Every structure is written in C-alpha cells, then in structure tokens.
Amino acid sequence: MQLEDRRGQLAMAVCALLGGGAVHAQPAPAAASPDNPAAVIDSGFLWYQESNQRIRDAEVIVNVRQPLPDERSWNAHLTIDSVCGGSPIGALPSKASQHFVTPTATSLYPAIQTTTSASGGGDGGSFSLCTSPVQNQQYDVAPGQLPIDQSFHDQRFALSGGYEAPLARLSRLTVGGALSHETDFQSASVNGSLARDLDNRNTTLSAGLNLEADSINPVGGTPVALSPYGLFQKGGNRSRQLQDLLLSGTQVVTRRWLAQVNLSFERSSGYHTDPYKIVTQVDAQGNDAAGQYVYENRPDARRRVALFWDNRYAFDTGVLQASYRRTQDSWGLHTDTFEAHYRQSFGWAGYLEPHWRGYRQNAADFFRFYLDQGAGLPSFVSADPRLAAFHAQTLGVKYGLPISDTGEASLRVERYAQNGSGPATALPGLQGLDLYPGLRAWIVQLGLRATF
16 A cells, blocks of 8 residues: 555556567467467566665566457466565654654554564565564654655565457457455456457557456554544554546557557545555644654545557667656646657667656645644645655666567666655754655566467
C-alpha cells in the first residue's frame, strides 16, 4: 500500500523491458506452423535502489504468450517482488530530534525494541531483502533529517492472464483477469476489450473496461483519520473499488510511421488514505512542540482522466518511439510525461537504445507540508511527497543482443532523479530545513526472450 504508485512505475518499466522488442517483429522458428504456433516467453529481473538507504526492490517477471490456431491466443503474466528499506512518513524535518515507532507499536515507548532498522510495512517472512525485518521498534530522527521509516518490508505476488479471439474477420475480443497479494493489500480485477480494424487494417479502434476490487489491511490497524499520532487510535480493514474505461485508436500514418492515441477514464471509491503517513503540526514560530502529529486523510473518491499519444517511426536501421501523457484528476493533480526511445540496430551485434523520460506534476489540492496548531484541522490533508509538486527525469540506455534466430538477451541501466521545493516561509523554526530533499535512484533491468 505504501509503495502503490512507485510499484506502478516499476511495473511499467519492466513491461517496457519485456515489450521493447515489439517494434521489430521476431521471425517464427522453423517448427512453427498455423496448426502449431510458437510460444513466446519474456522474462525480466529488475533491481531498483534509492539513495540514502531508502527503498530497494528486487522484482522478477515472467510473461508467456501462446498463439493458437484461428488467430486466437492466451497469455499469462507472473510478478514476484520483494521490497525493503526506508520510506518518508510525511513528518517534517526539525531542528530538534524526533521520536517515532513502527506501525505495529501501541505506545511511543514499546516494550520490544531492536536496533536494526525502523518500519513501515509488515512481517516480511523469509522472502525479504531485509536482513532482519523488525516490527515493534522505536526510532529517533536526528535534527535536520527527514523522518524516514527505515524498516519497511513487503512482498508481492501478482498473476494475470488473458484470452484473445476473433469475433469476425475484422474484430477481436479480449478478456482477462488479475490477482495481487501483499502483506497489507490484496486486489482482484477482471477486464475485457473489443477491437475493430478499418481501412484495410490501417486503422484500429478499441474500447476496454477494467473492474477492480481492493482490500487494504494496514499493519497494526487502520488509523482514525486526523487522530493524534501518539494515541494510536486504529480500526479494522478497509476496501476500495475502481473502474477504468480505455478508448484507443491506432493509425498507420505512412509506411514508416505508426501513431496511437489512448483516452482513459478512471473512477475509484473507498479508502485512498495511506495508513502509514502523518502530518506535522507546528506552532506560530514553526516549531513542532511536543511532537504534535496527526494521521493524514484523503478523499474517499477520485476521478482521473488521461490522454496518451504514442508515435513510432522506422528509419533504415533504427526506430524512434516518442510519447506524451497528460493526466488530471479530482484531487487537483495534473501531470505531464514526455518519453523518448531510439533503437539503433547493429545487425548481428544487437542494438543500442538510449532512453529519456521527463515528468512533472503540481501538488494535490489538500497537500500540506505542515499544519498550524492554532487552526482547526482541515477535512483532508496529506504531507506525502508523492502528492507534492515536483519534476523528475530518467536517463538510461538498453543493449540487446540476439542469442538465437528468435531469442534475445538485454540489459538496461537507468538513473532516476526527482526534485521538489519546499514552500517559502518566514517561520523561524522551519528556516534552514530542507522540506523536500528529492530522490535519486538506480534501475537495472535484465531481460531474456525465447520462442518455443
């Protein structure tokens, strides 16, 4: 739950690794035939490491696609990952030391204490990147440091699949579903889409619908929204439902140029609050006297619209892919994403693919770095840095090498840099503090494709 958005970004990155070869059709092996189509297996391993001992993630993905006679096919997708490390809890840095505990604690000074790292997740079990996953621990944050819960750990197992079949000569129906399990989050979804080819198959129009049900089971219980941090007022599990409609159009513009436009509408209702995030209350001087914090609260509904425009242009020995995505939602968040890949082929020596991604967003309407102790609590508030205004950039390169007539091995290395800025303030207690220190991360991906 705590890493929901970031995991989504990582999943898209791995999918790009697995699907990157789509712009170059792979020839079928000699044994394949219309009655015995070849299966394609894409596998990938991702390592994600943030700076300053923050989140690290090891993820394995296996995707199998089996074509069947009569233009039918099925696919299955398995994801297993383990996450560990530190995550910001939403509290401000302070000029004085601060004291916190892990989510499983019921007191600011629990009886069980360890010294390995400090928490945000659940019981990692045996499959964890943490050498010593901990639960009931107290930890102190030094003056000037951003409060980060260092012992977050979790695992995810996700399985999805789909079946595609023609409805008529120019129409196709796809149905599928997915299941995902984490320590504090479970999800189940079903989806379906209908595609129609037009203009001698130069144009494809499609519409798809995804329905998802989530169960949120926070470690240590669900905090009462806006309740004082030190009172540990918590309740039971919560739920959320999502509906996502996707409209898509793909057009062969010229012999070398392929363009696609997607328009998606997402609606969700239920529990959207991050149960592990708090907000600092400061006095008139900007001091967090006596450690005043409250648990965050987000609206129980969200509407989001996204427009995506993708272009692929084939040169004689290379392919350029450039895309733009614009999103806006009912929380006041607006995002812009620009992305470009250029794949240069070297024949038997493989290919090289530089990659650049630029991202920017404004802050959510209810985002606050801190709250004023002298004012009443707002209905909704969050200090989660994922909801702040920031811009980010990813630079990387991928190298792919053929290992057979139909197989490929690849390596991608990327550097992610995120920068934000704190509010201009005259409060003496906050001056000189870095309220938004940003984020740096390395991403390494290994991929292997084989056809059987």
